[in-house]
Amino acid sequence: DQQVKQNSPSLSVQEGRISILNCDYTNSMFDYFLWYKKYPAEGPTFLISISSIKDKNEDGRFTVFLNKSAKHLSLHIVPSQPGDSAVYFCAGQNYGGSQGNLIFGKGTKLSVKP
């Protein structure tokens, strides 16, 4: 049973436009959500996170939105740059239950075209 789902395996966006990556989850115990970015031949790197008590968190060009009632979160990248081309993983976590491990989605490959 997949607790975190990223239904779009890939997304292509023009440079300068907005990229919207979506993620759905089923586990109501998740109280923290994270986005990681992964380049080929490298490990995932942390991008941005959001606590379940918030509905939005912003960091520069990156904004994460959380809709708890819909069990849905999204990552917005504005404006998109070619260097943003990577695989983006959404992850959920139940840190209130002392579970530090991340439950990842399968990832969305973002291609930003110049």
Next chain:
Amino acid sequence: DSGVTQTPKHLITATGQRVTLRCSPRSGDLSVYWYQQSLDQGLQFLIQYYNGEERAKGNILERFSAQQFPDLHSELNLSSLELGDSALYFCASSVDNRGTDTQYFGPGTRLTVL
């Protein structure tokens, strides 16, 4: 560079064999996590150690085991290898066991079982 090191980078072995993957966490980090990334499953949590003790277990097979040593490096042992064990194995570390601590990932070990 995340500060997490993993060796070896690549490992090619035969079915039925046993291998050991090694991870050195970032300086000062007490928690180590192991994840497996296979083609169809995405990133899956295997096991977590905190300051030498097992803290959480995920989808780790009985043929797999791990430990964290007093110097905080960790080893993941995979035995009776099968073709399906071919995957990227990532180690991540975080400062503490608090769920909101950022996990920093190493570059991974690519295991190929022939």
